[in-house]
Amino acid sequence: MTRLFEDISGPDMAEWCALLNDDNAIHLSRDAAEAAGFGPRRVNPGPANLAYLMTLVGEDLAEVDARFTGNVFEADNLTAEAEPDGDTTRARLLRGEDVLVAAIFKEKP
Amino acid sequence: MSKFLIPDGRYLLTAAMDDRVRHMARAPDRAGERAHPIFAFVAALGGLGLKIADLSAALGLAFERGPVLARCRLSYDAPLLVDRSYDVRAEIDDLQRKPSRVFGAADHLHLSIRLRDERPYSRARLHIVYPAGEA
Numbered sequence: 120m121t122r123l124f125e126d127i128s129g130p131d132m133a134e135w136c137a138l139l140n141d142d143n144a145i146h147l148s149r150d151a152a153e154a155a156g157f158g159p160r161r162v163n164p165g166p167a168n169l170a171y172l173m174t175l176v177g178e179d180l181a182e183v184d185a186r187f188t189g190n191v192f193e194a195d196n197l198t199a200e201a202e203p204d205g206d207t208t209r210a211r212l213l214r215g216e217d218v219l220v221a222a223i224f225k226e227k228p
Numbered sequence: 229m230s231k232f233l234i235p236d237g238r239y240l241l242t243a244a245m246d247d248r249v250r251h252m253a254r255a256p257d258r259a260g261e262r263a264h265p266i267f268a269f270v271a272a273l274g275g276l277g278l279k280i281a282d283l284s285a286a287l288g289l290a291f292e293r294g295p296v297l298a299r300c301r302l303s304y305d306a307p308l309l310v311d312r313s314y315d316v317r318a319e320i321d322d323l324q325r326k327p328s329r330v331f332g333a334a335d336h337l338h339l340s341i342r343l344r345d346e347r348p349y350s351r352a353r354l355h356i357v358y359p360a361g362e363a
Contacts, residue, residue: 124254131252138245140274142281145294155294155359165297166273170253170266178255180265183302190296227303 122199124171124212127163129193135164152192160192167191168219172210175199182224189218232287237316239275239343241267246310263308268350269300271308272341275316287323289335289358298336299355305348314343321353331359 132146144151145162153159165187173180191197191214201210206228212219246263250256255264273280284291308314321338328334335358343349 128252134248134252135270138249138270138274140276140279142279143291143294151294157294162294162296165300166266166269167252169269169300170249170255170264173265174253174255178262178265178307180302181304183265183300185301186299187297 120175120201122171122175124197124199127191127193127195127197129161131167132161132163132193135167139164139166157190158192160194163191163193163195165219168197168212169221171197171199172201172212172219172221172223176201176208176210176223179225180223181227183221184223185219185221187219189214189216191218232320234283234318234320234339235277237275237277237318238313239271239316240313241271241308241310243310258310261309261311263310265302265304265308267308268302268304268343269352269354271314271343272316272318272350272352273354275314275343276318276341277316284337284358287320287337289337290360291358293359295337295356295358297354298357301353303351303353305350308343308349312345314345314349317342317344325360328357328359331357333360334358335360 195214198213208223210221249264281291318341337356339354341352
């Protein structure tokens with residue numbers, strides 16, 4: 120299964136940070152993102168990216184093992200993909216290349 | 229490994245917070261009291277007994293240089309529910325400085341954070357990488 124997540128919201132990043140109690144400026148300020156070497160756009164918090172995959176695969180989860188291999192930036196367009204692999208669902212979030220890969224278990228492995 | 233003890237915290241997960249997360253994650257509306265499963269991460273970090281910025285400072289880590297999440301493992305004992313408050317208990321599993329192709333050197337922090345009230349709900353194991361700039 121596949122789903123698109125288009126036009127990732129910069130203002131949402133501040134809301135994620137408030138919920139996470141996280142002041143990491145790369146999520147809140149373009150200047151801070153640039154100064155930290157991420158380029159001129161704010162960086163989406165990692166758990167927001169993982170939440171998109173959960174939206175794709177469903178909410179009845181026992182275990183999630185996620186590796187964050189790249190960054191998502193404001194205004195990005197993303198593709199989420201998932202396919203079953205035995206007892207696991209293999210899921211990926213892509214912006215051209217993988218930015219997040221996850222093994223998702225509906226029952227305890 | 230660091231001997232730093234992270235104070236216990238609490239996280240109040242409200243229906244309004246879940247509504248916002250569902251909107252931002254483009255997820256379906258909530259069914260009953262069941263919160264979006266990303267709260268196993270959100271409540272873990274958000275409910276730490278001290279902010280991640282302050283924990284980082286206490287450990288001598290360069291939070292101002294923009295740490296990034298490398299990996300997380302979430303284990304669920306039961307679905308998280310809205311309009312509940314959870315105890316948040318965290319410990320440092322590991323902290324090491326390693327060479328980094330990207331940053332020159334990086335500090336790797338491994339945290340384990342459990343959510344519970346009368347019973348366990350979830351455990352989040354986080355691997356966060358901090359640019360250190362020198363080996």
